[in-house]
Amino acid sequence: MATNGHQPPPFFRRGLPPTAKLTIYIALSLALLVGDLQMSYLSTLRQGVTILTYPLQIAAATPAEFARNVANYFNGLITLQRENERLRSDRLQAAKQLLRSSQLEQENTELRGLLDMRERVKVRAIAAEVLFTARDPFSRKVILDKGGNQGVEPGLAVADAVGVIGQVTRVFPLHAEVTLLSDKEQAIPVVIERSGLRAVMFGTGSGLTELRYLAANADVRVGDRILTSGLDGVFVPGLPVAKVIRASRDAAESFGRILCLPIGGVEKSGSVLVLGRAGALPLRPSEEALDPRRTAAGRISQRHELQSAPAAQSAVAASVSTSSSTSSSTAKAISASSAAASHSAMPKPARNTAVIATPVASAPAASVSTPQGDR
Amino acid sequence: MLPTHRSSRILLPVRMNFITISLIVALVLHFVPMGRFYAIPDFVALVLAFWCVREPLRVGMGTAFILGVIVDVAHGAVMGQHALAYVLLAYTSTVMSRRLLWFSPGAQALHMVPLFLMSQLVMLVVRLLVGGRFPGWEYFFSTFTTAALWMPVHFVLLIPQMRPIDRDDNRPI
Numbered sequence: 001m002a003t004n005g006h007q008p009p010p011f012f013r014r015g016l017p018p019t020a021k022l023t024i025y026i027a028l029s030l031a032l033l034v035g036d037l038q039m040s041y042l043s044t045l046r047q048g049v050t051i052l053t054y055p056l057q058i059a060a061a062t063p064a065e066f067a068r069n070v071a072n073y074f075n076g077l078i079t080l081q082r083e084n085e086r087l088r089s090d091r092l093q094a095a096k097q098l099l100r101s102s103q104l105e106q107e108n109t110e111l112r113g114l115l116d117m118r119e120r121v122k123v124r125a126i127a128a129e130v131l132f133t134a135r136d137p138f139s140r141k142v143i144l145d146k147g148g149n150q151g152v153e154p155g156l157a158v159a160d161a162v163g164v165i166g167q168v169t170r171v172f173p174l175h176a177e178v179t180l181l182s183d184k185e186q187a188i189p190v191v192i193e194r195s196g197l198r199a200v201m202f203g204t205g206s207g208l209t210e211l212r213y214l215a216a217n218a219d220v221r222v223g224d225r226i227l228t229s230g231l232d233g234v235f236v237p238g239l240p241v242a243k244v245i246r247a248s249r250d251a252a253e254s255f256g257r258i259l260c261l262p263i264g265g266v267e268k269s270g271s272v273l274v275l276g277r278a279g280a281l282p283l284r285p286s287e288e289a290l291d292p293r294r295t296a297a298g299r300i301s302q303r304h305e306l307q308s309a310p311a312a313q314s315a316v317a318a319s320v321s322t323s324s325s326t327s328s329s330t331a332k333a334i335s336a337s338s339a340a341a342s343h344s345a346m347p348k349p350a351r352n353t354a355v356i357a358t359p360v361a362s363a364p365a366a367s368v369s370t371p372q373g374d375r
Numbered sequence: 376m377l378p379t380h381r382s383s384r385i386l387l388p389v390r391m392n393f394i395t396i397s398l399i400v401a402l403v404l405h406f407v408p409m410g411r412f413y414a415i416p417d418f419v420a421l422v423l424a425f426w427c428v429r430e431p432l433r434v435g436m437g438t439a440f441i442l443g444v445i446v447d448v449a450h451g452a453v454m455g456q457h458a459l460a461y462v463l464l465a466y467t468s469t470v471m472s473r474r475l476l477w478f479s480p481g482a483q484a485l486h487m488v489p490l491f492l493m494s495q496l497v498m499l500v501v502r503l504l505v506g507g508r509f510p511g512w513e514y515f516f517s518t519f520t521t522a523a524l525w526m527p528v529h530f531v532l533l534i535p536q537m538r539p540i541d542r543d544d545n546r547p548i
Contacts, residue, residue: 018436018469025436025462029443032455037505042454049448053406056399057449060406132408134451135415137514138507141451170451177451184508205508 043170050172057143061132123236124278126151128158129271131175140183140203140267142166146274147174155234156276157188163240163263164188164228168274176274180266181241182207190241191229195219198229201241201260207267209242211258216249220258236275240264386536389430393535397422398442406449413513416521419446420464420494424487425528427468428475439465456501460494467493484525491518 015021036042126146134141146152148171156168158178167186170177179186184205191198197219199211214220224244230237242260249256401422409415419442426434443458450457467490468475475483495518503509 018466021436022462022466025440026459028440029455029459029462032444032458033453033501033505036454046448046454049445053402053445053449056403057406060403061408064408135406135409136450136452137413137510138502139451143451185506 046170047172054172054174057132064132122278124276126274126276127271128152128176128274130178134177139185140180140205141169142178142180144168144176144178144272144274145174147172147176149173152176152274153276156274157228157235157239158272158274159239160264160272162265163242164235165262165264165266165272167235178272181209181262181264182266188235188241189229189231190226191237192220192244193225193227194221195224198231199226201226204259208245209260209262211244211260212255214256214258216254216256218256218258220244220247220256222247225263226260234277236277239275385538386533387538389433389536391433394426394430394434397532398426398438402442402445402449405446413510414516414520416524417491417494417517418521418524420461420491421521421524421528422532423461424464424468424490425525425532427465428472428483429533431469431472434465435469436462436465453502453505456498459501460497463497464490464494480526480529483529484522487525488518488522491521 032042128144128146131143131145134143144152152168152171154168154171157164158166158168164181166178166180167188168176169179180203181188182203182205184203186203187200189198190201199214201209202212204210211220222244225240226242226244228235228237228239228241240263242262244258245261246259247256401418404418423434423439423442439461440458443461444454446457447454471486475486478486492515495515499514
Protein backbone atom coordinates (compact mmCIF):
# COMPACT_ATOMS: atom_id res chain seq x y z
CA MET A 1 0.00 0.00 0.00
CA ALA A 2 1.33 3.41 -0.92
CA THR A 3 1.83 5.58 2.12
CA ASN A 4 2.56 8.55 -0.01
CA GLY A 5 0.32 11.45 1.09
CA HIS A 6 -1.08 9.60 4.08
CA GLN A 7 -0.18 10.76 7.53
CA PRO A 8 -0.41 8.51 10.54
CA PRO A 9 -3.21 9.64 12.82
CA PRO A 10 -1.85 11.71 15.69
CA PHE A 11 -2.54 9.27 18.52
CA PHE A 12 -0.50 11.00 21.15
CA ARG A 13 -0.67 14.59 20.00
CA ARG A 14 -4.09 15.67 21.19
CA GLY A 15 -3.53 19.29 22.13
CA LEU A 16 -5.96 21.17 24.32
CA PRO A 17 -9.12 19.49 25.59
CA PRO A 18 -12.13 20.22 23.35
CA THR A 19 -13.94 22.33 25.92
CA ALA A 20 -10.93 24.62 26.29
CA LYS A 21 -10.69 24.94 22.51
CA LEU A 22 -14.39 25.66 22.32
CA THR A 23 -14.09 28.42 24.89
CA ILE A 24 -11.17 29.99 23.03
CA TYR A 25 -12.91 29.93 19.65
CA ILE A 26 -16.20 31.20 21.04
CA ALA A 27 -14.34 34.04 22.71
CA LEU A 28 -12.60 34.80 19.40
CA SER A 29 -15.89 34.78 17.50
CA LEU A 30 -17.54 37.04 20.02
CA ALA A 31 -14.55 39.38 19.86
CA LEU A 32 -14.94 39.49 16.07
CA LEU A 33 -18.65 40.19 16.44
CA VAL A 34 -18.15 43.04 18.85
CA GLY A 35 -15.19 44.36 16.87
CA ASP A 36 -17.18 44.38 13.65
CA LEU A 37 -20.23 46.04 15.15
CA GLN A 38 -18.67 48.54 17.50
CA MET A 39 -15.35 49.39 15.91
CA SER A 40 -14.50 49.73 12.27
CA TYR A 41 -10.92 48.52 12.28
CA LEU A 42 -11.98 45.07 11.10
CA SER A 43 -12.50 46.39 7.58
CA THR A 44 -8.87 45.64 6.72
CA LEU A 45 -9.41 42.01 7.74
CA ARG A 46 -12.53 41.96 5.61
CA GLN A 47 -10.62 43.40 2.66
CA GLY A 48 -7.93 40.76 3.11
CA VAL A 49 -10.35 37.85 3.25
CA THR A 50 -12.17 39.20 0.19
CA ILE A 51 -9.05 38.71 -1.88
CA LEU A 52 -9.42 35.03 -1.04
CA THR A 53 -13.18 34.74 -1.44
CA TYR A 54 -13.84 36.95 -4.44
CA PRO A 55 -12.38 34.55 -7.04
CA LEU A 56 -14.41 31.73 -5.50
CA GLN A 57 -17.53 33.87 -5.61
CA ILE A 58 -16.95 34.77 -9.23
CA ALA A 59 -16.29 31.12 -10.02
CA ALA A 60 -19.59 30.26 -8.39
CA ALA A 61 -21.51 33.10 -9.99
CA THR A 62 -20.30 32.53 -13.55
CA PRO A 63 -22.18 29.25 -14.21
CA ALA A 64 -25.36 30.78 -12.82
CA GLU A 65 -24.89 33.78 -15.09
CA PHE A 66 -24.20 31.45 -17.99
CA ALA A 67 -27.40 29.52 -17.33
CA ARG A 68 -29.38 32.76 -17.25
CA ASN A 69 -27.79 33.92 -20.49
CA VAL A 70 -28.58 30.61 -22.18
CA ALA A 71 -32.20 31.01 -21.13
CA ASN A 72 -32.15 34.51 -22.59
CA TYR A 73 -30.56 33.26 -25.78
CA PHE A 74 -33.44 30.94 -26.49
CA ASN A 75 -35.91 33.62 -25.62
CA GLY A 76 -36.89 34.03 -29.20
CA LEU A 77 -36.70 36.60 -31.90
CA ILE A 78 -40.12 38.12 -31.27
CA THR A 79 -39.37 39.01 -27.67
CA LEU A 80 -36.13 40.61 -28.71
CA GLN A 81 -37.80 42.56 -31.49
CA ARG A 82 -40.45 43.80 -29.10
CA GLU A 83 -37.81 44.84 -26.61
CA ASN A 84 -35.86 46.58 -29.34
CA GLU A 85 -38.97 48.48 -30.36
CA ARG A 86 -39.64 49.54 -26.79
CA LEU A 87 -36.04 50.61 -26.23
CA ARG A 88 -36.08 52.65 -29.42
CA SER A 89 -39.20 54.53 -28.40
CA ASP A 90 -37.75 54.99 -24.91
CA ARG A 91 -34.65 56.46 -26.45
CA LEU A 92 -36.63 58.92 -28.51
CA GLN A 93 -38.52 60.00 -25.43
CA ALA A 94 -35.31 60.36 -23.49
CA ALA A 95 -33.64 62.28 -26.31
CA LYS A 96 -36.48 64.79 -26.32
CA GLN A 97 -36.07 65.35 -22.61
CA LEU A 98 -32.30 65.42 -22.88
CA LEU A 99 -32.31 68.14 -25.51
CA ARG A 100 -34.56 70.25 -23.37
CA SER A 101 -32.62 69.48 -20.22
CA SER A 102 -29.30 70.70 -21.60
CA GLN A 103 -30.95 73.98 -22.54
CA LEU A 104 -32.65 74.20 -19.14
CA GLU A 105 -29.39 73.46 -17.38
CA GLN A 106 -27.70 76.25 -19.29
CA GLU A 107 -30.49 78.60 -18.34
CA ASN A 108 -30.33 77.45 -14.74
CA THR A 109 -26.61 78.15 -14.49
CA GLU A 110 -27.09 81.62 -15.94
CA LEU A 111 -29.95 82.44 -13.59
CA ARG A 112 -28.01 81.10 -10.65
CA GLY A 113 -25.07 83.22 -11.71
CA LEU A 114 -27.31 86.28 -11.85
CA LEU A 115 -28.73 85.50 -8.42
CA ASP A 116 -25.24 84.95 -7.05
CA MET A 117 -26.07 81.48 -5.78
CA ARG A 118 -23.84 78.53 -5.37
CA GLU A 119 -23.44 76.20 -8.33
CA ARG A 120 -25.80 73.28 -8.43
CA VAL A 121 -24.29 70.02 -7.41
CA LYS A 122 -22.58 68.36 -10.35
CA VAL A 123 -23.26 64.67 -10.65
CA ARG A 124 -20.79 61.98 -11.50
CA ALA A 125 -22.08 58.58 -12.45
CA ILE A 126 -20.50 55.15 -12.74
CA ALA A 127 -22.43 52.49 -14.62
CA ALA A 128 -22.36 49.12 -12.89
CA GLU A 129 -24.00 45.75 -13.02
CA VAL A 130 -25.58 43.89 -10.12
CA LEU A 131 -23.57 40.68 -9.90
CA PHE A 132 -25.70 38.81 -7.40
CA THR A 133 -27.72 39.15 -4.26
CA ALA A 134 -25.74 38.72 -1.07
CA ARG A 135 -26.87 35.54 0.64
CA ASP A 136 -27.34 37.03 4.07
CA PRO A 137 -31.02 36.37 4.84
CA PHE A 138 -31.10 39.01 7.56
CA SER A 139 -30.35 41.99 5.37
CA ARG A 140 -31.04 43.13 1.83
CA LYS A 141 -27.82 43.64 -0.05
CA VAL A 142 -26.54 43.18 -3.58
CA ILE A 143 -23.03 43.03 -4.96
CA LEU A 144 -21.95 45.36 -7.79
CA ASP A 145 -19.23 44.56 -10.31
CA LYS A 146 -17.47 47.91 -9.83
CA GLY A 147 -15.34 48.67 -6.82
CA GLY A 148 -12.83 51.05 -5.36
CA ASN A 149 -10.58 50.73 -8.42
CA GLN A 150 -13.32 52.21 -10.59
CA GLY A 151 -14.02 55.08 -8.23
CA VAL A 152 -16.90 53.71 -6.19
CA GLU A 153 -16.87 55.10 -2.67
CA PRO A 154 -18.86 54.15 0.40
CA GLY A 155 -21.98 56.24 0.85
CA LEU A 156 -22.79 56.87 -2.81
CA ALA A 157 -26.36 56.49 -4.03
CA VAL A 158 -27.20 53.63 -6.38
CA ALA A 159 -30.07 54.16 -8.82
CA ASP A 160 -31.58 52.34 -11.75
CA ALA A 161 -33.30 54.03 -14.70
CA VAL A 162 -36.28 55.20 -12.64
CA GLY A 163 -35.22 55.74 -9.06
CA VAL A 164 -32.85 55.20 -6.18
CA ILE A 165 -32.46 51.59 -5.09
CA GLY A 166 -29.87 51.80 -2.36
CA GLN A 167 -26.57 53.02 -1.04
CA VAL A 168 -23.03 51.69 -1.32
CA THR A 169 -22.05 50.48 2.14
CA ARG A 170 -18.84 48.53 1.67
CA VAL A 171 -16.27 48.95 -1.05
CA PHE A 172 -13.70 46.35 -2.05
CA PRO A 173 -11.11 46.82 -4.78
CA LEU A 174 -13.11 45.00 -7.46
CA HIS A 175 -16.65 44.98 -6.16
CA ALA A 176 -18.93 46.86 -3.85
CA GLU A 177 -21.77 45.99 -1.55
CA VAL A 178 -25.01 47.93 -1.83
CA THR A 179 -27.56 48.03 0.96
CA LEU A 180 -30.99 48.23 -0.64
CA LEU A 181 -33.61 50.75 0.43
CA SER A 182 -35.74 47.97 1.86
CA ASP A 183 -33.06 46.89 4.34
CA LYS A 184 -34.09 47.41 7.91
CA GLU A 185 -30.99 49.40 8.75
CA GLN A 186 -31.03 51.64 5.70
CA ALA A 187 -32.07 55.27 6.20
CA ILE A 188 -31.84 58.14 3.71
CA PRO A 189 -32.77 61.81 4.00
CA VAL A 190 -35.63 62.67 1.68
CA VAL A 191 -37.94 65.51 0.82
CA ILE A 192 -41.58 65.27 -0.24
CA GLU A 193 -41.84 66.78 -3.69
CA ARG A 194 -45.26 68.42 -3.32
CA SER A 195 -44.90 70.00 0.10
CA GLY A 196 -41.13 70.31 0.41
CA LEU A 197 -41.30 68.58 3.77
CA ARG A 198 -38.02 67.02 4.91
CA ALA A 199 -38.04 63.54 6.38
CA VAL A 200 -35.94 60.45 6.90
CA MET A 201 -36.91 57.26 5.14
CA PHE A 202 -36.23 53.85 6.67
CA GLY A 203 -36.51 50.39 5.19
CA THR A 204 -38.93 47.98 6.79
CA GLY A 205 -37.18 44.79 5.73
CA SER A 206 -40.15 43.61 3.68
CA GLY A 207 -39.75 45.51 0.42
CA LEU A 208 -41.53 48.67 1.55
CA THR A 209 -40.08 51.77 3.16
CA GLU A 210 -41.39 54.03 5.88
CA LEU A 211 -41.21 57.73 6.66
CA ARG A 212 -40.60 57.98 10.38
CA TYR A 213 -40.74 60.80 12.88
CA LEU A 214 -43.21 62.87 10.90
CA ALA A 215 -45.93 64.47 12.98
CA ALA A 216 -49.38 62.96 12.68
CA ASN A 217 -50.66 66.11 11.00
CA ALA A 218 -47.75 66.35 8.53
CA ASP A 219 -48.70 67.29 4.99
CA VAL A 220 -48.33 63.88 3.34
CA ARG A 221 -50.88 62.40 0.97
CA VAL A 222 -51.11 59.07 -0.77
CA GLY A 223 -49.41 59.33 -4.14
CA ASP A 224 -46.84 61.93 -3.12
CA ARG A 225 -43.47 61.49 -4.77
CA ILE A 226 -40.45 61.40 -2.50
CA LEU A 227 -37.07 62.66 -3.66
CA THR A 228 -33.64 62.63 -2.09
CA SER A 229 -32.95 65.86 -0.28
CA GLY A 230 -29.17 65.71 -0.42
CA LEU A 231 -28.98 67.27 3.02
CA ASP A 232 -26.61 64.57 4.21
CA GLY A 233 -23.97 65.90 1.82
CA VAL A 234 -23.54 62.46 0.26
CA PHE A 235 -26.59 61.84 -1.86
CA VAL A 236 -27.32 63.82 -4.99
CA PRO A 237 -30.45 65.89 -4.37
CA GLY A 238 -33.58 65.42 -6.43
CA LEU A 239 -33.43 61.74 -7.29
CA PRO A 240 -36.83 60.06 -7.19
CA VAL A 241 -37.01 57.51 -4.39
CA ALA A 242 -40.51 56.34 -3.58
CA LYS A 243 -44.21 56.97 -3.70
CA VAL A 244 -46.47 57.18 -0.64
CA ILE A 245 -48.93 54.30 -0.69
CA ARG A 246 -50.46 54.59 2.75
CA ALA A 247 -50.59 57.42 5.24
CA SER A 248 -52.50 56.39 8.32
CA ARG A 249 -52.89 58.56 11.36
CA ASP A 250 -53.52 56.92 14.66
CA ALA A 251 -54.81 59.23 17.35
CA ALA A 252 -53.00 57.18 19.96
CA GLU A 253 -49.57 57.91 18.51
CA SER A 254 -47.80 61.18 18.03
CA PHE A 255 -46.21 60.14 14.73
CA GLY A 256 -48.08 59.18 11.61
CA ARG A 257 -47.37 55.84 9.97
CA ILE A 258 -46.46 56.50 6.36
CA LEU A 259 -45.60 53.59 4.08
CA CYS A 260 -43.95 54.09 0.72
CA LEU A 261 -43.21 51.90 -2.26
CA PRO A 262 -39.79 52.43 -3.87
CA ILE A 263 -40.00 53.68 -7.45
CA GLY A 264 -36.84 51.94 -8.64
CA GLY A 265 -36.72 48.18 -9.03
CA VAL A 266 -35.11 47.66 -5.66
CA GLU A 267 -35.24 43.88 -5.69
CA LYS A 268 -34.82 43.24 -9.41
CA SER A 269 -32.42 45.56 -11.17
CA GLY A 270 -29.65 44.44 -13.47
CA SER A 271 -27.84 47.58 -14.59
CA VAL A 272 -27.51 50.45 -12.18
CA LEU A 273 -25.79 53.81 -11.87
CA VAL A 274 -23.64 54.74 -8.90
CA LEU A 275 -24.27 58.44 -8.42
CA GLY A 276 -22.04 60.76 -6.46
CA ARG A 277 -21.24 64.41 -6.22
CA ALA A 278 -18.45 65.52 -8.50
CA GLY A 279 -15.83 67.63 -6.79
CA ALA A 280 -15.08 67.94 -3.14
CA LEU A 281 -17.81 68.37 -0.60
CA PRO A 282 -18.15 71.81 0.95
CA LEU A 283 -16.74 71.58 4.43
CA ARG A 284 -19.21 71.62 7.27
CA PRO A 285 -19.11 75.09 8.80
CA SER A 286 -17.82 74.84 12.32
CA GLU A 287 -19.15 77.16 14.99
CA GLU A 288 -16.22 79.57 14.74
CA ALA A 289 -16.08 79.61 10.95
CA LEU A 290 -19.77 80.41 10.90
CA ASP A 291 -19.25 83.71 12.67
CA PRO A 292 -16.05 84.53 14.53
CA ARG A 293 -17.82 87.11 16.66
CA ARG A 294 -20.48 84.71 17.86
CA THR A 295 -19.94 83.49 21.40
CA ALA A 296 -21.07 80.17 22.73
CA ALA A 297 -24.25 81.82 24.03
CA GLY A 298 -25.10 83.01 20.52
CA ARG A 299 -24.51 86.70 21.22
CA ILE A 300 -22.31 88.79 18.97
CA SER A 301 -19.55 90.46 20.91
CA GLN A 302 -18.38 93.92 19.83
CA ARG A 303 -14.89 93.47 21.21
CA HIS A 304 -14.05 90.75 18.72
CA GLU A 305 -15.05 92.90 15.76
CA LEU A 306 -12.69 95.66 16.80
CA GLN A 307 -9.88 93.15 16.98
CA SER A 308 -10.59 91.64 13.57
CA ALA A 309 -10.79 94.92 11.61
CA PRO A 310 -7.07 95.91 11.76
CA ALA A 311 -6.08 92.35 10.94
CA ALA A 312 -8.15 92.44 7.77
CA GLN A 313 -6.68 95.79 6.80
CA SER A 314 -3.12 94.56 7.17
CA ALA A 315 -4.00 91.57 5.01
CA VAL A 316 -5.34 93.90 2.35
CA ALA A 317 -2.25 96.06 2.51
CA ALA A 318 -0.05 93.00 2.02
CA SER A 319 -2.03 91.81 -0.99
CA VAL A 320 -2.11 95.26 -2.52
CA SER A 321 1.66 95.71 -2.22
CA THR A 322 2.18 92.57 -4.29
CA SER A 323 -0.25 93.58 -7.02
CA SER A 324 1.14 95.54 -9.99
CA SER A 325 -1.66 97.98 -10.67
CA THR A 326 -1.70 101.76 -11.19
CA SER A 327 -1.63 104.07 -8.19
CA SER A 328 -5.16 105.39 -8.66
CA SER A 329 -6.76 101.99 -8.79
CA THR A 330 -4.67 100.88 -5.81
CA ALA A 331 -6.04 103.77 -3.80
CA LYS A 332 -9.53 102.77 -4.82
CA ALA A 333 -8.85 99.21 -3.87
CA ILE A 334 -7.59 100.21 -0.46
CA SER A 335 -10.57 102.41 0.20
CA ALA A 336 -12.98 99.75 -0.99
CA SER A 337 -11.41 96.94 0.97
CA SER A 338 -11.07 99.03 4.10
CA ALA A 339 -14.78 99.71 3.68
CA ALA A 340 -15.29 95.96 3.43
CA ALA A 341 -13.28 95.44 6.61
CA SER A 342 -15.04 98.14 8.59
CA HIS A 343 -18.47 97.06 7.37
CA SER A 344 -17.87 93.46 8.22
CA ALA A 345 -21.13 93.39 10.18
CA MET A 346 -22.90 93.90 6.84
CA PRO A 347 -20.95 91.77 4.38
CA LYS A 348 -23.27 91.93 1.39
CA PRO A 349 -23.18 95.66 0.48
CA ALA A 350 -19.50 95.87 1.37
CA ARG A 351 -18.74 93.10 -1.04
CA ASN A 352 -20.76 94.68 -3.80
CA THR A 353 -18.86 97.97 -3.48
CA ALA A 354 -15.62 96.09 -3.63
CA VAL A 355 -16.61 94.38 -6.85
CA ILE A 356 -18.08 97.46 -8.51
CA ALA A 357 -15.56 100.10 -7.43
CA THR A 358 -12.38 98.23 -8.35
CA PRO A 359 -12.63 96.59 -11.73
CA VAL A 360 -8.85 96.52 -12.18
CA ALA A 361 -7.63 95.46 -8.76
CA SER A 362 -10.58 93.32 -7.85
CA ALA A 363 -8.47 90.26 -7.22
CA PRO A 364 -6.99 91.27 -3.85
CA ALA A 365 -10.27 92.78 -2.71
CA ALA A 366 -12.15 89.67 -3.69
CA SER A 367 -9.66 87.55 -1.82
CA VAL A 368 -10.71 89.35 1.33
CA SER A 369 -14.41 89.49 0.71
CA THR A 370 -15.16 85.97 -0.51
CA PRO A 371 -14.95 84.26 2.86
CA GLN A 372 -17.60 86.66 4.12
CA GLY A 373 -19.78 86.44 1.05
CA ASP A 374 -20.01 82.65 1.13
CA ARG A 375 -21.30 82.61 4.62
CA MET B 376 -15.92 -10.55 17.20
CA LEU B 377 -16.57 -7.18 15.67
CA PRO B 378 -20.12 -5.85 15.73
CA THR B 379 -21.73 -5.63 12.33
CA HIS B 380 -22.35 -1.90 12.10
CA ARG B 381 -21.97 -0.17 8.78
CA SER B 382 -18.80 1.64 9.69
CA SER B 383 -16.98 -1.61 10.19
CA ARG B 384 -15.93 -1.65 6.58
CA ILE B 385 -12.22 -1.04 6.61
CA LEU B 386 -11.36 2.14 4.78
CA LEU B 387 -8.10 3.53 3.54
CA PRO B 388 -6.81 6.47 5.57
CA VAL B 389 -8.07 9.82 4.35
CA ARG B 390 -5.84 12.19 2.43
CA MET B 391 -5.62 15.68 3.88
CA ASN B 392 -5.63 17.14 0.36
CA PHE B 393 -8.96 15.55 -0.33
CA ILE B 394 -10.44 17.11 2.81
CA THR B 395 -9.15 20.53 1.77
CA ILE B 396 -10.48 20.19 -1.76
CA SER B 397 -13.88 19.02 -0.54
CA LEU B 398 -14.10 22.02 1.78
CA ILE B 399 -13.19 24.42 -1.04
CA VAL B 400 -15.79 22.82 -3.31
CA ALA B 401 -18.33 23.23 -0.52
CA LEU B 402 -17.41 26.91 -0.25
CA VAL B 403 -17.88 27.43 -3.98
CA LEU B 404 -21.24 25.66 -3.88
CA HIS B 405 -22.20 27.84 -0.95
CA PHE B 406 -21.33 30.98 -2.92
CA VAL B 407 -23.58 30.15 -5.87
CA PRO B 408 -25.98 33.09 -5.92
CA MET B 409 -29.49 31.88 -5.37
CA GLY B 410 -31.28 35.09 -4.48
CA ARG B 411 -33.82 34.83 -1.72
CA PHE B 412 -34.36 31.09 -1.88
CA TYR B 413 -33.98 29.87 1.66
CA ALA B 414 -34.07 26.13 1.12
CA ILE B 415 -30.50 26.06 -0.19
CA PRO B 416 -28.52 23.68 2.02
CA ASP B 417 -25.54 25.03 3.89
CA PHE B 418 -22.86 23.02 2.08
CA VAL B 419 -20.02 24.31 4.22
CA ALA B 420 -21.73 23.28 7.44
CA LEU B 421 -22.52 19.89 5.92
CA VAL B 422 -19.03 19.03 4.73
CA LEU B 423 -17.47 20.49 7.87
CA ALA B 424 -19.72 18.44 10.13
CA PHE B 425 -19.05 15.35 8.04
CA TRP B 426 -15.29 15.64 8.45
CA CYS B 427 -15.66 16.50 12.12
CA VAL B 428 -17.57 13.25 12.57
CA ARG B 429 -15.27 11.11 10.41
CA GLU B 430 -11.90 12.68 11.25
CA PRO B 431 -12.23 14.55 14.55
CA LEU B 432 -8.47 14.66 14.98
CA ARG B 433 -7.82 16.42 11.68
CA VAL B 434 -10.79 18.71 11.19
CA GLY B 435 -12.10 20.60 14.15
CA MET B 436 -12.91 23.93 15.61
CA GLY B 437 -9.93 25.73 14.07
CA THR B 438 -11.05 24.82 10.55
CA ALA B 439 -14.60 25.72 11.50
CA PHE B 440 -13.54 29.14 12.69
CA ILE B 441 -11.57 29.94 9.53
CA LEU B 442 -14.38 28.73 7.28
CA GLY B 443 -16.86 30.75 9.30
CA VAL B 444 -14.89 33.97 8.84
CA ILE B 445 -14.60 33.32 5.09
CA VAL B 446 -18.34 32.72 4.75
CA ASP B 447 -19.09 35.80 6.83
CA VAL B 448 -17.04 37.99 4.52
CA ALA B 449 -18.46 36.45 1.37
CA HIS B 450 -22.05 36.81 2.52
CA GLY B 451 -21.61 40.33 3.78
CA ALA B 452 -22.84 39.15 7.15
CA VAL B 453 -21.67 40.37 10.52
CA MET B 454 -18.13 39.16 11.12
CA GLY B 455 -18.14 36.24 13.55
CA GLN B 456 -21.71 35.15 12.94
CA HIS B 457 -20.94 32.06 10.90
CA ALA B 458 -17.68 31.57 12.79
CA LEU B 459 -19.54 31.18 16.07
CA ALA B 460 -22.16 28.87 14.58
CA TYR B 461 -19.60 26.67 12.82
CA VAL B 462 -17.37 26.44 15.89
CA LEU B 463 -20.32 25.22 17.95
CA LEU B 464 -21.30 22.81 15.18
CA ALA B 465 -17.76 21.45 14.97
CA TYR B 466 -17.57 21.01 18.74
CA THR B 467 -20.87 19.13 19.01
CA SER B 468 -20.17 16.90 16.03
CA THR B 469 -16.66 16.12 17.32
CA VAL B 470 -18.08 15.19 20.69
CA MET B 471 -20.77 13.06 19.07
CA SER B 472 -18.52 11.43 16.52
CA ARG B 473 -17.73 8.26 18.52
CA ARG B 474 -21.42 7.63 18.99
CA LEU B 475 -22.55 8.66 15.52
CA LEU B 476 -20.21 6.33 13.67
CA TRP B 477 -22.09 3.32 14.98
CA PHE B 478 -25.20 4.30 13.09
CA SER B 479 -26.13 3.92 9.47
CA PRO B 480 -25.88 7.07 7.29
CA GLY B 481 -29.65 7.58 7.45
CA ALA B 482 -29.66 7.50 11.24
CA GLN B 483 -26.62 9.79 11.26
CA ALA B 484 -28.56 12.29 9.16
CA LEU B 485 -31.35 12.24 11.73
CA HIS B 486 -28.81 12.84 14.47
CA MET B 487 -27.42 15.80 12.56
CA VAL B 488 -30.75 17.64 12.32
CA PRO B 489 -30.55 19.12 15.86
CA LEU B 490 -26.94 20.17 15.29
CA PHE B 491 -27.69 22.04 12.06
CA LEU B 492 -30.76 23.53 13.71
CA MET B 493 -28.58 24.72 16.57
CA SER B 494 -26.10 26.40 14.24
CA GLN B 495 -28.94 28.18 12.42
CA LEU B 496 -30.50 29.24 15.71
CA VAL B 497 -27.19 30.65 16.90
CA MET B 498 -26.94 32.75 13.74
CA LEU B 499 -30.54 33.89 14.08
CA VAL B 500 -30.06 34.90 17.71
CA VAL B 501 -26.83 36.77 16.92
CA ARG B 502 -28.42 38.72 14.10
CA LEU B 503 -31.61 39.51 15.98
CA LEU B 504 -29.54 40.75 18.90
CA VAL B 505 -27.69 43.19 16.68
CA GLY B 506 -30.87 44.43 15.06
CA GLY B 507 -31.43 42.35 11.95
CA ARG B 508 -34.88 41.55 10.71
CA PHE B 509 -36.51 38.16 11.26
CA PRO B 510 -36.33 36.42 7.88
CA GLY B 511 -39.43 34.26 8.43
CA TRP B 512 -39.79 30.63 9.40
CA GLU B 513 -38.70 29.44 5.97
CA TYR B 514 -35.22 30.33 7.17
CA PHE B 515 -35.14 26.95 8.94
CA PHE B 516 -35.84 24.98 5.73
CA SER B 517 -32.14 24.98 5.11
CA THR B 518 -31.57 22.80 8.20
CA PHE B 519 -33.61 19.97 6.76
CA THR B 520 -32.24 20.19 3.23
CA THR B 521 -28.73 20.14 4.71
CA ALA B 522 -29.48 17.07 6.79
CA ALA B 523 -31.14 15.36 3.83
CA LEU B 524 -27.90 15.73 1.89
CA TRP B 525 -25.98 13.85 4.58
CA MET B 526 -26.45 10.47 2.92
CA PRO B 527 -25.29 11.44 -0.59
CA VAL B 528 -22.36 13.35 0.89
CA HIS B 529 -21.51 10.38 3.09
CA PHE B 530 -21.34 8.22 -0.02
CA VAL B 531 -19.45 10.67 -2.24
CA LEU B 532 -16.84 11.79 0.26
CA LEU B 533 -15.95 8.24 1.27
CA ILE B 534 -15.38 7.01 -2.30
CA PRO B 535 -11.63 7.81 -2.31
CA GLN B 536 -11.16 5.76 0.85
CA MET B 537 -12.95 2.69 -0.44
CA ARG B 538 -10.80 -0.36 -1.01
CA PRO B 539 -11.57 -2.62 -3.93
CA ILE B 540 -13.52 -5.57 -2.65
CA ASP B 541 -11.37 -8.66 -2.89
CA ARG B 542 -12.77 -11.60 -1.09
CA ASP B 543 -10.19 -13.72 0.70
CA ASP B 544 -11.66 -16.40 2.88
CA ASN B 545 -8.38 -16.98 4.69
CA ARG B 546 -8.03 -13.39 5.85
CA PRO B 547 -9.10 -12.84 9.47
CA ILE B 548 -11.03 -9.60 8.83
